[in-house]
Amino acid sequence: MAVASTSLACPQYSGLRRSCCPKLDTCSLSISTTQSFFQNVHSHLRLSSSPHKACRAVVTMAGSGKFFVGGNWKCSGTKESISKLVTDLNSAKLESDVDVVVAPPFIYIDQVKNSLTDRIEISAQNCWIGKGGAFTGEISGEQLKDIGCKWVILGHSERRHIIGEDDEFIGKKAAYALGQGLGVIACIGELLQEREEGKTFDVCFKQLKAFAESVPSWDNVVIAYEPVWAIGTGKVATPQQAQEVHLAVRDWLSKNVSAEVASKTRVIYGGSVNGSNCADLATQEDIDGFLVGGASLKGPEFATIVNSVTSKKVAA
Template sequence: MAAASSLVPQFSGLAVARERAPSLSSILFFHDASSQRRPFSTRRAPRGVVAMAGTGKFFVGGNWKCNGMKDSISKLVADLNDAKMENDVDVAVAPPFIYIDQVNNSLTDRIDISAQNCWVGKGGAFTGEISAEQLIDMGCKWVILGHSERRHIIGEDDQFIGKKAAYALSQNLKVIACIGEKLEEREAGKTFEVCFQQMQAFADSITSWENVVIAYEPVWAIGTGKVATPEQAQEVHVAVRDWLKKNISAEVASSTRIIYGGSVNGSNCSELAKQEDIDGFLVGGASLKGPEFATIVNSVTSKKVAV
């Protein structure tokens, strides 16, 4: 019993967080394909050539989630291998665990392999978990941590996710660190509060940000077809970059890439990419379509177009 009880602190992050009650709040600004964008105050990008606020390379990740079978994944990999992608973009895809080896053995070296999750420490008697060491052994270079589906469906809390990130980084696995607010939190005007709290949990555990990409994914926009307007996304991205500057360092704020996720597709990626502080995308459903995913990767060209 003593041995079993010693493991309890490791699992303390798995308690399901209480839902925050909706309250009277500011209007939720979002749009879908049929709605008109509404103005949202934010720092405007300068006229002329659109530049990235950070110094990092544009990054696009594809999160396949719990989708695909052997045949459909083979078709997707073939489409990705045939796709023409801009060179000045880092690209990674995250297949389900059981297909990582299949994808790694057949996908072009142009695209890195990411996992969708990993365990908080070294492997052992943790049924159903996958360790960072095992992911490295399978050829993974990245892992997605803190995704809202892990936070709000599985129940992982901020501190548990931060510890996961620290351990993955210690094993030379790069981290896509996800943050984002729920619908009621945005309605209550708590977007920054929630995102900064999640950022703080990463900062409490991470000692080096060199191999971290931050993915801002508003929960209300994931898989719903509702997309944050470019102005909305930019406002949060610039706020997160400012948070990094004030709480970590100006160098980290400049070098850390902050990407957007939430119903990104081939139709809306170019306008989002034009925003100065959007350094790329974490793509869900559209990443299951090779040609469309390539279009999103190639939206980096929007950074070079005059506004």
């Protein structure tokens, strides 16, 4: 679906911008600088201490779909530990009105699919840009469908900034995955330096634009806003900071795709989400769920995050 305009929408929101549409910076990190990059994120994170106001009062979930919680297991686990995690998930009591998805490493997808309750759907963590063939080390959308995957995570910051995938490449991967009947969890988010320079919206809108120019439909897309400085660092955006970006994403969709897509598309938050902070985050109107990293490897805590939908209901 082509975007309605090639220009980036520039709403003014407090605390994130210094000027309207400053020149976009691109970030490319070589694998050799990966360690220093993450050390910098851990050591030098500085969040604004100024108060933020929610963009509008909490009424209900803005996206018209159900609350959505995904667990990204990344490159973690063994046959034994994953068997224990699956047992914990199978015995967990999960609220019924939540779409729950987990993304095991490729080599454990079959194990998880054959042992996990049907209540939880399976996602892959990545896929190739097109049909399978002579692409050593890659996994095609057709293969993911064949093994029972319903979703795939694309555009995660670790793929962008460690592996070097660019916006256009990620957008094309999303289009192909959707064409194969997979749902796409489309990740966007800014680096610490980009936030500090007031470029959060510019970066997120640029990444959104690449998806919008490629995907044929948004019906099976969930957008995951994951500020890079909050992923795996223990640092999490305040509920107000997260809400501010989520609302801006929805506003961009309304202006550049359609009001219907803006209303229906779920926008979830990721970045050190855990059992302690999920309830407060869930109360924000435009936070429609979570993409969870480390906490998704702990069955009881992941269940707590899934069940934080109750906080959304109370806020409504």
